[in-house]
Each structure stands twice: as structure tokens, then as C-alpha cells.
Amino acid sequence: MKHAAGLLAFVARFAVLGLALAFVIGLFWPGVGSRLRAHFGMPVAQPAAATAAAPEAPPAPASYADAVARAEPSVVNIYANKVVTEQAVRMYSDPLMQRLFGGHLVGTYQHPEQSLGSGVIVSDKGYVLTNNHVIANANDIQVLLYDGRVAKATLVGADPETDLAVLKINAGNLQPIRMADQKKLRVGDVVLAIGNPLGLNQTVTMGIISTIGRQLVSGSPEDFIQTDAAINLGNSGGALVNTRGELVGINTLLIGKAADAEGIGFAIPVNTATEVLKQLIATGHVVRGWLGADYAFVPVAADSGLPAAARGVQVTDVYPGSPAALAGIQPHDILLRMGTHGILDPADLRRYEASLKPGTTLEVSGLRNGSPFHVKVTLIARPAQASVSLQQGQS
Template sequence: MKHAAGTLLFIARFAILGLAMAFVVGLFWPGSGERLRARFGLTESVHAPAASQPRVGNGPVSYADAVAAAAPSVVNIYANKIVTEQAVRMYDNPVLQQLFGGQPTTYQHREQTLGSGVIVNAQGYVLTNNHVIAHAADIQVLLYDGRIAQARLVGADEESDLAVLKIDASNPPVIPIASEDPRPGDVVLAIGNPLGLNQTVTMGIVSAIGRQLNSSSAEDFIQTDAAINLGNSGGALVNAEGQLVGINTLLIGKAAGAEGIGFAIPVTTAKKVLDQIIATGHVVRGWLGADYAFVPVAANSGLPAAARGALVTNVYPGSPAALAGIKPRDILLRIGSEDILDPASLRRSEAALKPGSKVEISGLRNGSPFHAEATVAQRPAMGTNALSGD
């Protein structure tokens, strides 16, 4: 009995000593118990609360860094135009006024158009919208740092609604340009001079890409719900890193029953126009001289609403398409080495062709394959451009 009591006392002493050592280790080396249990495979799976788990695709709390990278390159444009209007000059003699009413005349007055632009290289070239500076007698640019520069029009492209200006300013801030096209759902920021308020930033997402705003044009647009107001035209649409993805050009307002629908010219298109205008002063596009529509499919065929290819709806007399024997109702499937997906892809491929070059065209006529060779012409001017944001 005495031996058993001694054994219990011995065990109790070591238990108390072990607890004391565990307390000291836990006090000075917290977490060592969990590491030991993990080492010997004694851990239990513990799930963190759902609220503490990071969400995929978390965006930044602030876009101030993106704005700081892009905003210095966005400029305000003031285009002064001399406008001539019809008027009636009244006669001084009351009798002549009563007999003839007045004498038709014209008068001129100065109007100023507000817009935005983006400095795209260190030589001082500025991209803006054609409708901002069209018919301007004098163009002034206000830089981010307060400098005012006189701008010279290098060239304009009515079809894409782009214009290139040149300013003489030392060390102009150049906007970084995105290397990848934006995707629907990407966050974008519109920076510009809405309503003359200077350097305003609005945020939205890319709503869609590849939008066609003119059935006869080869250009496509980025649709965004970032607020674009009068004066934003020609300003920058940038991504969340402050890189240029588009040139803001057009809004559809509440008068049309729209809310949050704006459009920007993709930077890939803007760069091509910029390079051509700097090199030659204008933009050259290929032209076959035909109008196209989607290929119709019977409702009971089980196929998509529009099949691959483009349906020829009209061929202009004397055009390359007419000389090549292309006819209305032909379905075009391939141009050169590229498959035709739809009318928009055909117009882009056609515009990229060099005038004077020959191109092979293949398709279906009354269900049978056919091939033709056309000599590409230069696309004629479109005339009055319907695109205008200001």
C-alpha cells in the first residue's frame, strides 16, 4: 500500500511539472502545439468562415494609380470655328420694310467646340475625334500641367471619326498603351473634359466589343457604360492599370431612351489610323464595291439564325466586284487567305487590302461553288459621317 502511494505521488509530480512546462512553452512560443500535432499527423481539418475566404477577381479599392498613370496625357481641346449663317437685314426706311420685309444677307460668328485628346507619342502627336476639330480655323490644346499649345491638324479620317494633331511642347506626357484588347466585363475609366469641367474620370465596364454602328463601315467599336458626356469625345478610355484601350467617341443619351451606352474606338484601330496619317496624311482602305448582309437561314433548318459567310445585296456598277462578275445573292465564303465569318469580318478584310492588288474570292452561287478574281480599288469617301458625340 505504501509502495502504491509513492508511485502515485511520483506520477503526480511529473504531471504537474509537464503542465508547467507546457504553459511556459505556450506563453513564449505560441503555435508550437499546432506545429507538433501537424508533425505527428494529429491535426483536424478546420474550415475558415466563408466571409474570410478571398473572392476570385477582387478589384482594387482605388483606381487612383491608374488615373495618375493616364491623366497627364489627356488634354483639353478648344476648336474655334467661323460659322456662316443666313440672316435678313431690315431696311432703315419703314415703307421699304413694309413693302419688302428685309434683304437676305449672311453673317459670320465664332463658335468654340470643347473636346478631349490623348498624347500618344513623345513627338507631340495627339489623337482626338474628327468631329471635335472639323472645320476649325484655330485649335488650342490645354495640357495637364497648365501649358497651352497651338495645335496643327496633321490629318483626319472621317470614317473612323479620328483626327491627328501635332503640338510643339517639351517633354509631353505620353499615355501607356495596352498590349491586349479589352474583354467584356473589364473595368474601364473614361478620362476627358466633359462640359468643360476639365480632367474628369468616370468608371464602368466594357459592355461589349466589336459593335458595328454603320452597316457600310469596316470599323467596330467598344461599348461601355462608363459615363461619356459632351466634351469627353476624343478622350481616353483606359483599363484598370491606366493603359489606353480606346478613344471615346459617341454616346447614346436619354433622348433615345438609353442609359449608360457609350462607344469608343479600339486602340488597335486608332494606332493604324495614326500611323497612316503620320506617314501620308490620310487613311487608305481597300474597296470591292458591294454591300453585304448576313446569310439567311430557314427557320425550320435547325441552324443558327445566320450562317457563316456574307450575302451580297448590291453591287455598284463599274466597281471591282462588278468587273469580277460578283452578283447580288452570291454568298461569299473566302477572301484571299481568310475565311469570311460574317459581313463585318468581310468589311474588315476588304478594308485591309491594298488598292491595286488582286484578291481571290470564293463562294456559292445558287448553291454551286464559284471563284472570282478582283482588282482592289481605293475606298471612296463616305460623305457626311453620322457619328458625333458633341
Template sequence: MKQAVGTLAFIARFVVLGLAVAFVISLLWPGVGDRLRAGVGLHSAQAPGSGTSAPTIRGRSSGPVSYADAVARAAPSVVNIYANKMVTEQGVQMYSDPVLQRLFGGRPAIYKRREQSLGSGVIVSSQGYVLTNNHVIAKADDIQVLLYDGRVAKAQLVGADAETDLAVLKIDVSSPPVIPFADEHPARTGDVVLAIGNPLGLNQTVTMGIISAIGRQLSSSSPEDFIQTDAAINLGNSGGALVNTDGELVGINTLLIGKAANAEGISFAIPASSARKVLEQIIDSGHVVRGWLGVDYTFVPVAADSGLPAAARGAQVSDVYPGGPAAQAGIQPHDILLRIGKDDIVDAADLRRREAALPPGSKVEVSGLRNGTPFHAEVTLAQRPPLTPTASLDG
């Protein structure tokens, strides 16, 4: 019995000694256990939830510590724009002679002064094309562009589009830095974005925020969608770049809603996809062409006790322009439009986008309900007439 107890005690001492040695080795060489297990054909166990199948966002499992790389990629393409114009004002010219001044007081006079608007722009083509806001350069006699590297260039206006508040300029400089478009990373609500521009004359200022919403429509008569963001936008940011964390162009900053409206952190940008379409059309023809049905429409009203959702599918015609395409096709007020071409109409905003995307002169079948009865009409679209923007642009 004593011999058995002695043997167990001997074994226990060596087990304890072995564990102690293994603990020391694991502290000094942490990976030796995995290498030994791999040598005999065993694999190390993974902790729950530590597998490689965890979802990542754009190849990253967490956000970057710094956005300096994104800024370094995008900032050289962002320029300062100085738009100069002569402003005519009426005033009163006083006489230099005290007697005449006392008798006649003064006489009407016209004065001219030079006014300068500050804004931002983005170089989007190696040919020197620059996107900015229309309201930055409107009625300007002279447009100067200051590049990131200090070069100054005189810009020529290629064309402008009031509905998107976009303008295309062209500068003649060698090797202009071109910003990449976010083609593979479409904007999503919640994405981090950076606004780069010239607010209050403080060139190359970067602010950060998130995309608050996409698909915003700022005017009931415009087919254009906007990106809403809470990145700080100030006077002078207009026409600057809204970029993602990869330094790619997401939008062109255009509008802020100031504290006068008791708003804070509400700004808007034109999506890069829309800006590119405007850019291409202006370069090709000098202006943007949109299709037009010749009707005004709104959401489909639903009775409170009908049991249907508050906003039903389709769009209801509220007015038909005399002599317009819809009037010639027999479409009437109060008609409910449900389909245009091969596409179902989701709502009035969806119909505005679809009609604007169709080329003028094309024929399209419009289907809907008239007093509950299905109808079909073939409409030959006209070119959309120019509209006066209703939004107040403060960016």
C-alpha cells in the same frame, strides 16, 4: 486499484494544464506552432481552397480599393481641346432712322461670329501627336490644346478619318506626357474602364464603368468596330481616353446615345488598336487607305424550315457597283461569298473588316456559291471611296 486511479488523475491534470499552456502560447505567439512543426520536418496543412493555385486576374485576386494609381498614370496625357471657327449667318440689318425703318423694315445682311467647340484629346507620341475626334475639330480655323500641367499649345491638323471619326493633331511642346497602349491587356466584356476627359468644360473629369460589349458596328457600310461602355460620357468627352485599371489606353471616346433616344449608359469608343493603325497611316500619308471590293453585302438568309441556324456562315452580295473590282471579276448580286484569300468569311461584318485591311491594288481570290454551285473569282481591290458617316456624334 486506487493507485491506478490516482495515476490516471495525475496524468489527466497534467494534460489539461499542458493544453491550457499551449492555448495561451498560441494566442500570444500565433506562428510558433508552424515554426516548431517546420523544425521537425513537418508542414502545416492548408485549408481546402486556400492553395496558391487559385486563379488571379492580372496578378490580382480581387479588384483595387481605389483607381487613383490608374488615373495618375493616364490623366497627364489627356488634354482639353478648344476648336475655334468662324460661322457665317444671314440676318436682317435694321435702319437706325425710324422713318426708313418704318418704310423699308430692314435689309439682308451677313454676319460672322466665332464659335468654339470643346473636346478632349490624348497624347500618344513623344513627338507631340494627339488623337481626338474628327467632329471636334472639323472646319476649325484655330485649335488650342490645354495640357494637364497648364501649358497651352497651338495644334496643327495632320489628318483625319471620317469612318473612325478620328483626327491626328500635332503640338510642339517639350517632354509631352505619353499614355501607354493596352497592348498586353486587350479589352474584354466586363472589364472595368475609366473615361477621362473634359465634359461640359469640367476638365480632367473621371468616370467609371465596365465594357458592355466589344466588336459593335454602328454602320452597315463601315468596317470599323467599336467598344460599348456604360461609363458616363457627356458633351466634351469626345476624343478623351478610355483606360483600364492599369492606366493603359483601351479606346478613344467618340459617341454617346443620349436620353433623346430613351437610352442611358450606352456610349462607344474606338478601340486603341484601330486608333493606332489610323494614327500610323495618317502620319505616313496624311489619310487612311482601305481596300474595296466594290459590292454591298448582308447576312445570308436561311429559310425558317431549313433546320439551319438563323444566320448562316458567309455574306450575300446585295448589290454590285458598276465598273468596280467585283463587277470586273464577274461577281453578281445574290452570290454567297464564303472565303476571301485563305480566310473563311464568318459574316458580313467580318468581310468588311477583311476587305478594308487589304491594300488597294492587291489581288485576292474570292470563293462562294452561285445558285448553289461553287465558284471562284480573282478580284483586284481598289481604294475604298470616302463615305459619309451616318451615326450622330454627340460626345
């Protein structure tokens, strides 16, 4: 028994010694075991395949100077001069009367006023895209180019609903901006705002896309890119570009500290701006299709007969005499399809109907009290709507 125990202890000591020796060899001469097995014709163990890692985003560049250099020559400063008529008030000379009655109107007077803004060169033929509120009611518009030249601009057309306007300047050697692919925009993408804030000339600020498809006015077909890139008064009509210097949107609105907000600005998406640009150059105005109803999200309830992730819209109101009213569409109807277009939500339907030409006839499909229905509608031109305006925020 003692002999067996001694033999076991002897084997154990040599085993421990062998493991320690193997550890030292493996530490200082890694791979020697594989080479010995290969030398004696023994199978060599293959390393386990590395677990597929999630693709890593490319590192952010140390500078965005290249993007600015590509885009900045396409951004211009706009100075819109107008004559403003205001009421003239005469104050009482007696301090007591002045305190009691203030003053009284004695007619009107006129004085010059200048609006500052920005614009983007979109064609080598001299077309400049800007905001409508920058040039509204102006009788003289001057454009300061990147290279210091000054050109007089004429108004080609304006669209108050999107707050876009197109100017035309007579100048050569212009550098049109490159347009981005809006479908590739993602929340979190870095963007740069270039413009003329507070008359400080070419200024660049940086931020990210905070959200896409932001709607600011119920019932409007237009949506916005929200960004935290600083947009200030004078940035209106300027460029929001990506890190390749391509136009992502036209800066137009901000929500300032008056609303206890910080880092909330809005830009008109490049696709919307491009479509408006084409129509304004072609006809001087923008025409949109209109169904003539107001919509809300589909209420999902146990008795709605709809899946939990229901798409479509619920009709909340129908305008008398509108295409929807003439087709028999009623409040509480659920609209699911318009022509071949599957309706996602209210914003999607507003954008789609606005993209169609007046006079277009198509079939609208939906549910009424849980039963399918199909009607033919012929769209008409969308009536003029009030332009998007935040009291604290046209930039």
C-alpha cells in the same frame, strides 16, 4: 431466449456509449484516430481531393487612382476656334407683320465659335489623337496640357469615316499614353473615361465594357466599344483606359436622353485608332481597300446546303463598275473566303477588305446556287463615306 435478448441489449448499450465517446473525442481532439492508427502501423485514410473549383476573379481594387495617375498626364483639353457664317434675318417692326411673316433675309454675318474636346498624347514627338468633329473647320486649335501649359496645334490629317484626327504640338516633356492589347478586352472589364466634359477640365468617370464590335452604320468597316462609363459633351477625343491606365479606345459618341437612353457611349477601339494614326502621320489621309458590294448575314434554310452555324456573307447588292462587278460576283452569292481569310460575317468582311491596300489581287471563294465558285478580284480604294454621326450624340 430472454438470455439472448438481454445480451443483445447489453451490447447495444455499449455500442451506443462507444459511438458517443468517439464523437466527443473526435470533436475535442480531431486527428487522434489517425495518430493512433499510425502508431500501431495501421493504414491511414487520406482525405479526398478537393473538387477543382472554377478560378476566381481577383478582387476589385478599392481605388483606381493608380490607373488615373498613369493615364491622366497623357490626356489634354482641346479648344478649336472657328468663324461661323450664318444668315442674317431682319424682323418686322410691326408686331402684326412680325406674326404673319416672321422676318426676311438681309445677308450673312460671321461670328466666332469655340468647340470643346479632348485629346490623347500618343507620341513624345508631339502627336495628339482626337476626334475629327472636334477640330473640323477650325482655324485655330489650342491644346491645354495636364501641367497647365498651352500649346498651339497644327492639323496633321483627319479621317471623317472613323471620326479621328491627328494634331501636332511643339512641346517638350510629354508623356505618351500606353496602349492596351485589344485582344484581351472582355465584356464586363472596368474602364475609365478621362476628358474635358462640358469644359470642366480633367474629369474621370467609371463603367464597364458593355459590348465589343458594335456597328452603328450599315456598310461601314468601323466598329466601336460600347460602354456605360459616362461620356458627355467635351469628352470627344478623350481616353477610355483600363484599370492599368492603358488606352482602350478614343471616346467619340454618346446616345443621350433625347433618345430615351442612359449609359450608352461609344469609343473607337485602340487598334483602329493606332492604324489610322499611322496612316495619317505618314500620308495625311487613310486609304482602304474596297470590293464594291453590300453584304448581309447568310440566311440558313433547309435548302441552303449550308450547316446550321453557317459562316460567310450573302451578297445583297453589287455596285456597277466595282471590283466585285468586274469579277462577276452577283447578288445572292454566298462568300466564304477572301484570299486566305475565312469570312465570319458581314462586319468581319468589311474590316478585312478595308485593311487591304488598293491594287491587292486575291481569290474570292463562295457558293452560287449551292455550287462552289472562285473568282479573282483586284481591290480599289474605298470611296469617301459619310462619317458616323448620331444627331443626339457627338460628345
